[in-house]
Amino acid sequence: MSRQVNRYLKDKHLDHIDHALGRPVDPMGETYRNYFAANANGDIAREMSASPHWQKSCRDNDIDVFHVTRAGREALRDHLKAIGDQNRLYQITWLGMSTTVVSTSAGKARYAAYLDASDVDPDLTFKTFQAQACVRLEGSGAP
Template sequence: MTQVNRYLKDKPMDHIDHALGRPVDPRAETYRNYFYVIGDTDLRRFMASSPHWQSAGKTNEGEYFSVTNEGRAALADHLKAIGDKHRRWIVHHAGYQTEVVATSRGQARYFYWLDISDINDSLTFGAFQRSSKVRAA
């Protein structure tokens, strides 16, 4: 999981974040990169004139936009400026390691335990804590 559940108060940055799939690192390759705008709106005109967006095709109803490298860099700078704490962590347990996105080491451990506790309902969080390790990715 390399995406983040977040909302940014800065609407233009939130649109870029949304278009990229809310990635931990907007400069890295993302699983998506598009934003569709219907109609001849202020948003469509803004995106068409912004260096953060490029047209990715038009339809009869609207236009697709993709985020430029400059837009990715602007989002990365914005996330740093607002102190976004989401990052990648590697959780080791029972011979496996998994990447988890969280705001802290403890949260990463807990999120991974939530994922695997469905499979092993006898594994308590306390036992998992003692048998797992977490490191920054």
């Protein structure tokens, strides 16, 4: 499962950082992407160029491509803590198979894993799944 969070941050600058990193649970960890393309003559590109949270990597025609710096990742991590973001990574083990689920609670993570398992086994009940599945918080997933 994905280690991404479906969220929108009210602070537009930090939302751009979150978007550039692929909306990760842990902005300090490895992310599947790290870029943001902006109109080279636009306000966003000017703001990013002036910020320590961004580093411009290239220009392609009229597009500037930026990458998030360590300072940007730290700013996002601190913001997520400040707003009380509850998204965490949970490891679900069922019948010897493990999967990682992003959720705000162990119960919601268990139910999300059950929904995926029930797609494969339509006769599976939540009661049975709940008795067989083990849920634990992944130590490195919390921001």
